[in-house]
Amino acid sequence: MDTITIVSSLVFYLVIWAFIHVITSNLRSRKSAARLPPGPYSFPIIGNLHQLGEKPHQSFAKLSKTYGPLMFLKLGSKATILVSSADVAREVLQRYDQLFSSRAAPTAAQALDHHKISMVWLPVLSQWRNMRKMCKENIFATPRLDASQGLRQEKLQELCEYLHKSSVSRKAVNVGDAAFTTSLNLMSRTLFSKDFANYDSNSSQELREVAWGVMKNVGASNLSDYFPVLQRIDPQGIMRDTKFYFQRLFDIFDDIIDERLQLRGTSEAKQKDLLEALLDHSIKNESEFNRNDLKHLLLDLFVAGIDTTSATVEWAMTELLRSPDRIAKARAELKEVIGEKEGVQESDISRLPYLQAVIKETFRLHPPAPLLVPHKADEDVEINGFIVPKNIQVLVNVWASGRDPTMWSDPENFEPERFLGSDIDVRGQHFELIPFGAGRRICPGLPLAYRMVHLMLASFIHNIDWKLEDGMKPEDLDMEEKFGLTIQKALPLKAIPVKL
Template identity: 85%
Template sequence: MDTIVSYLVLYFVIWACIYLLTSNLRSRKSAARLPPGPYSFPIIGNLHQVGQNPHQSYAKLSKTYGPLMSLKLGSKATVLVSSANVAREVLQKYDQMFSGRSATGAAHTLDHHKVSMVWLPVSSQWRNLRKMCKENIFATQRLDTSQGLRQEKLQELRDYLHRSSVSRKAVNVGDAAFTTSLNLISRTLFSKDFADYDSDSSQELQEIVWGVMKNVGAFNLSDYFPVLRVIDPQGIMRDAKFYFQKLFDIFDDIINERLQVRGASETKKNDLLEALLDHSIKNEFEFGSNDLKHLLLDLFVAGADTTSTTVEWAMAELLRSPDKFAKARAELKEIIGQEEVVQESDISRLPYLQAVIKETFRLHPAAPLLVPHKANEDVEINGYIVPKNTQVLINAWASGRDPTTWSDPEIFEPERFLDRDIDARGQHFELIPFGAGRRICPGLPLAYRMVHLMLAAFIHNIDWKLEEGMKPEDLDMDEKFGLSVPKALPLEAIPVKL
């Protein structure tokens, strides 16, 4: 063991020396054209400036070095984009040149990066996956057809909140939103529920999904010093494999059960798994069983976690602003009525509810740095060169708090969207929680419906009381960083039925 450690140390020292020599040569050639940034130390670069919440640290640095900023994160050259104008350059004007992906080490787990629609480079394989999702999963007609499933799950949420109001029991808003999201996704995909409210199964699945999101988005030394991947010093690769395999085992059981049912009966379920199995059988060389499991992981994890995270943040902001809460609830009562429930077709008739969601996206984008992009070639932006293979991070969190774009950017003010023609679907770069351009999140059509309907279920005909006399302004709003960013301290409150 001592010999192995000695070899590793020697290897690291040799690698560090080579890195220093080559990086000095490269820096002499290109530093004058790189975007501005803070001084980077030998070997570690700017890693010491990242902090526990990188999106916040990068936002602070951008105030000094500008909205297009270069950093050296270990051996990884990185460019940070922190304004809507520069984001437009990257994601629209030079979309093709920045369409590559900088996959984290954890995204390599079980070769996920080789088949995942999220991490694949733009290629025929990626285009086929996007086309299949657009036609078989997120097409308007298919979503309209399956909205009855989602209404059933939303009614279960309303029933749970009613039971909690009767018993005066505090609700963990994030857990309730996650259980609803999980069942909305699992019903749409598999025609079955994965969890119950206040159940151990829900907690276990939430732990698995968050485990995937946390490890894929975690600060991993191996991402910045590739020599460390062999020893995995933080155990991130080990943990990622554990959580990935847990989900794959669940998917294997469901797929095998469905194949047995298909073999014994000609009756088919009207869900997405059925459509994906049909596609897989017809195109087995293009889309096999392994591709199916990795796609299910992408859909399952992203859909369940980001939606529930957004709803929890929206509820936290509304409970901190009772006047905004009352206004959103009054709109629902006026437009929908006291006894009716919100349908997906009603969303367009609820401008204030939409404004609340947009304001939540602005202040709390579920993925504050989006998914890392990579430059496919040298690109000139604003007189600076972004070199080929540079990792490019779009700081949507910083753009949402940019004082040159937003007045009083730290204040939760949904009214700002009532007189501004801005949406969150990738056309207005001031607000891009789903990304933009060709790498925009393909699940946007479903997520848009789910987040509005779920928030409406939490506030329609319900008042909320904070525990133990807590004042609204005392609510903790700290974040917990991963590929998504939920509240660090879960939001708990008592529903009061009106």
């Protein structure tokens, strides 16, 4: 379809939508409108889209300072509630958890019918409950993760060796790429007992583009979300691109599953990875969990687990390199607790309070999913005297609550020390810090992500110092963000490792 046709169709559909909008707006009860949360004036047709900007989480945070922590916006034809404080988040995700447990699936998440199968987007009904229970028992239970930790240790050792080689050659490391490759292999080893990439290899870059492509498209500002009448023409090509990325991953998964099924018929010993557990479950419960279900679940685990972990590690390293005294403090703790040995074990994490504080502070300032995954109200709910209408999209801006000056002292500053001696954690009970969400829709992969992000960051700083390129000063490091479903650094962090 050429550009003129797309523009003509867009104008036509917007005119029709505007006509319908005017009629329905006039029919709306003045009483119900008066009870909506406050918000900025919305223009006809576009609503508040002009206030979105390239970084919606930041734009929403600024608006919340004027209109409050519970705010109403019109994003095109999509009515949206914005939550921007820990107190209101507690109302939505704890007190009224059941009423807000549904998802508002963006158009891109509907590619290849993913939203009908994915545990992320399914409504809280029997299919979702079965999937959640299966994941808890077969993937994220502590015994399962303990059994597969040896697979992850090999990948962490390879990261240490790569950093050592780079220190010998005095070669600058792209921290984000190294974190992504490590995260990719940690996840592929845990799931499949396979490596998907090597450091400085094109294969790593290709898979990073696929993973980031999925996250970027699902989190993109999509005209088809704001004006559903445009979904059929897909004016930005987001649905087309998402289908491509999904299918690319499904092809990879099909090859791995076929290979594993062939091996299961031989005398070769079973792998102790998560794919084996999922295949066992699928064979026993094929009616409720078939091969297609398995591939969609792997897509969720693979993309979300890799991208969020590597982004968090890159942000943590950036903040530490901007604070030389703090990276020295974290390194000293590692040396005291684990000595000179190369590898950090998963059992060591509980004995590293400062490292944990660094990760918490990184999650506070740079939550991987700044607006979490969109929720939807299953019925009208009254919060703080306002009505949150049935079927409305609800976004929780954890980026804003993490920088709330009423909750945090010096909220813009990176200060891990604020968490020392504090019982605040990231497991969904302390609403000032919920990077994984909370309530029944909390991220099921939290137990694995928690292990991976601590181990990877520890591997980057244990027995290694870092030097910025070209005499750059720590305070000159770029901190700009790139928005998708996850938040990336706009400019990659590059530094030279120095072996101690």
